[in-house]
Amino acid sequence: MTAEAYAAAEGLVERSAAAYVAGVPEYPADDGYYGPASVTWRVAGDLGRSVAGLRALMLQALHPLAMAGVDQHSNWRSDPVGRLAATSGYLATISFGDRAAAQRAAARVRRVHEHITGTDTITGRPYAASDPALLLWVHATLVESGIVAAESFGTPLSAEDGDRYVAEMTAAAELVGIPPGLAPASLAGLRDYLASARPELRLTPAAAESMAYLLDPPGLDEDVAEIWADIRGGVLAVLPPWALEMYGYPPQSLTQARQTEIRQALGVFDAVFLGEPGVLEARQRITLRMRAARQA
């Protein structure tokens, strides 16, 4: 494992926004894998999505092999902001892009994954980024985090919509290389899977370092950092107690006042994001398509 220091998080908002804008097509050839009537589009635009993304990363990092792959191979330490931006761009493309764009993006990720193999120095186990078991952990934590964050900070999904979302997202699982039928297709199935994967998890030094960085990235604009502190509070508030314990955080309670405050902070963050070039237009492209679908 390298001991390379993390680069500062300057430009986090700007670069994530640019990646997001690039992922939302102006002239889509088709509705992609989900379409404007999908639950996926709603969750992708939910106020809780920043919390969802960070919560997913915190859970993903607890899988030692997934973490080792990121830590040993990617540009995570030298360019963490670029890495985060690329991930949000990928998610935007998979969600909102047409099928060809989603396939291109997924093929690129699968190609990169092929070269990521090695041995985790902590557990001594070999890993491969294209291992469906690792991909499934990453996939499942992301899907569940979307639901959990919307529940606490955005627009909660009904039970049916929760199931629909999990089922819809199996398309993303297949795109990234998880064999069909492996990704859970219902909320209950998702929760069963997450519980079954628990014995695999442990907090490695790489995970601890990565997440400490992520929760308090140095070099953020001061005003963004202020908001980030509330988002961090939101992430910790919705992490499962066992995950908090692994990271060494005390149990969290979320008062209604604090919940409101975090929602407000997410709103401010959203306004800042919306202020980046092209974001409003991208949002409006999505809104127009969702409206058309609603009326159809």
Added chain:
Amino acid sequence: MRKAIAAAVAAAGATAALLLIRRRRGHGRLRLRRGIAALRLAARGGARYASNAPRLFAAAGENRQQLRNDLALQTAEDIADTLGAMKGVLMKLGQMASYVDDGLSPAVRRTLSRLQDSVPPMSPELAAGVVTEELGQPPDRVFARWDPEPIAAASIGQVHRAMTHDGRAVAVKVQYPGIAESMAADLDNVSLLRRMLKVTAPSQDVDALVTELRDRVLEELDYRREAENQRLFAAYYAGHPTIGVPAIVGELSARRVVTSELSTGARFAELATWSQEERDLAGETIYRFVFRSLYEAHAFNGDPHPGNYLFHGEGRVTFLDYGLVKYFTDVELEPLIHMVRDLCVANDPEAFRRAMEEAGFLVRGAPLSTDLIVDHMAVFYQLVRESRPLTITPDYASAVVRRFFDLRSPVAAYVAIPRSYVILQRINLGLFALLGELNATANWRAIAEEIWPFVQAPASTPIGEAEAAWRAERAGASGTAMR
């Protein structure tokens, strides 16, 4: 741009800064700087909002109207998505900031003032639903004619044209449904706002500021209050030769709907293309309106926003939007009168200093020479210290704002704005920016002397003469507060 917007942050921000400095002088500098950074965030979010939307619409060319219709807010959920979770509050703060200028180009300032345009209009059905809920019947029954296409965006709502059953052309302002509740909830939880001001409790000053901001914004959410304000101004200025206030149609107004006489006239942008003489006359009327209202009616319309005027030539101006009106008591007004009288008329710097201290503008016993204080404050009074024609240039307007934001001055550490005057400051800065954009010239001192209750000089201009005649006709009206 970013620096400019930082400086453009609301008078509220400036006031916060001054309050903070007063309390935290010495070790508080960092906190102060961070407070400004946080408010800058509010302005930044708002500002870019504004600059993006018009581009989208411009790019759409002839499809523009269609696009606006397609994006229209159709449900209360759409409104919550667009303006909920602090975004409405941020927009309002950004709007408050939009005419405070420190070296902002007019283009950027206009962009800021268009903030509201970035929010799409309500769909005709949604707007009609609000009218139905508020007035008991759908708009095409309540009114003889109803134009479902809004003619303008308004503060947290939009304006429709209509015709009453007795044949009056009216403007009907309709509020976004749910916005009042959502903004009130956001303002109820002031801890984020307080933290954005970057102050740890307990601090009386910041609490006062946050409370004042909250109260004023909450007031704006109830259109009945605005209707009442406007009715008072309309009654006060009835028959005035150059000041027009559209009459309220009370029976067609409610909490989320306010109906007033429809006024037509040139917008501020158009006035800027008129002759300098016309611009001077318009500037004179705006100046008279602001200070007549303050000194004589004890009321201040707190929104010197370029969108709030219609110009008719020869100095005639219609004043729109009474959402933010501050009423002063005699006791609140007295120190202001003393300050201007002591500095500009009596020319007594020590008395001026005492008046500032009594009003709470200046810490008592500050270790500063009176000359230094007068020197610091002079820029705010420059227009009225000498009786001669002066042009309010954009540079001068910027200098006023810069002085207001000048935190390095030794005087700044001892200056504060008491809560009652927060809105006053906002108007003053906005007024200077507005008159600066007009490059308006007048003998402001001579006009002020007509208005100052302790001078009551004879008319100094043709508008002044017409106004004097109007005043003579209004028996018993002079010196009467609106309430």
